[in-house]
Amino acid sequence: AQSVAQPEDQVNVAEGNPLTVKCTYSVSGNPYLFWYVQYPNRGLQFLLKYITGDNLVKGSYGFEAEFNKSQTSFHLKKPSALVSDSALYFCAVRDRGNTDKLIFGTGTRLQVFP
Amino acid sequence: SAVISQKPSRDICQRGTSLTIQCQVDSQVTMMFWYRQQPGQSLTLIATANQGSEATYESGFVIDKFPISRPNLTFSTLTVSNMSPEDSSIYLCSVRTGRETQYFGPGTRLLVL
Numbered sequence: 001a002q003s004v005a006q007p008e009d010q011v012n013v014a015e016g017n018p019l020t021v022k023c024t025y026s027v028s029g030n031p032y033l034f035w036y037v038q039y040p041n042r043g044l045q046f047l048l049k050y051i052t053g054d055n056l057v058k059g060s061y062g063f064e065a066e067f068n069k070s071q072t073s074f075h076l077k078k079p080s081a082l083v084s085d086s087a088l089y090f091c092a093v094r095d096r097g098n099t100d101k102l103i104f105g106t107g108t109r110l111q112v113f114p
Numbered sequence: 115s116a117v118i119s120q121k122p123s124r125d126i127c128q129r130g131t132s133l134t135i136q137c138q139v140d141s142q143v144t145m146m147f148w149y150r151q152q153p154g155q156s157l158t159l160i161a162t163a164n165q166g167s168e169a170t171y172e173s174g175f176v177i178d179k180f181p182i183s184r185p186n187l188t189f190s191t192l193t194v195s196n197m198s199p200e201d202s203s204i205y206l207c208s209v210r211t212g213r214e215t216q217y218f219g220p221g222t223r224l225l226v227l
Contacts, residue, residue, distance in 0.1 A: 024208065032214050043206060044157075044218040046115075051214055094214070100145060100210075101172075102216050104157045
């Protein structure tokens with residue numbers, strides 16, 4: 001069975017500092033990996049995805065994520081955080097070729113302080 | 115990408131009643147899904163809405179409680195039947211387009227009293 005773990009309920013970072021939101025996954029086959037962001041009273045917005053190819057993927061709003069197969073991780077990063085990045089971030093995985101289901105982690109609340 | 119709209123955006127309902135949520139997409143899509151996000155929780159897949167056939171439900175969700183229709187490739191409905199306060203959640207429609215990316219609607223915020 002596929003699963004996603006986001007070990008941190010909340011991440012606090014000062015504006016201008018780099019941020020990392022952690023995600024590890026478990027699938028039986030090859031993964032499709034995604035990051036989504038949810039702002040208060042809003043739906044989920046797609047940030048970026050890893051399908052194949054370069055392990056470093058770039059997405060919206062200056063975010064990037066690195067796929068690490070040996071560590072089964074897909075951490076979200078940004079070199080310089082903005083207060084407006086404060087939101088709830090979800091990592092998600094789909095087991096390529098085995099299922100149509102996208103499974104979500106529990107979410108990490110990012111708080112960027114001025 | 116896909117533009118997804120949901121109606122209603124929010125509602126307050128009495129226990130024992132039913133609410134039907136509509137999801138409209140601006141393009142034809144193969145895969146449509148319904149998710150639930152309980153307060154302070156992550157997203158849980160309720161079912162996959164199949165065009166022209168019965169929906170495929172996940173463990174813990176049944177058709178009598180969450181009947182789903184999908185009459186064409188751009189529209190689906192989810193009904194929450196015989197509601198109780200435990201059904202208070204955000205219900206999200208989702209579609210898959212192009213190369214594997216899944217997009218989400220704005221959600222329907224349901225409060226059951």
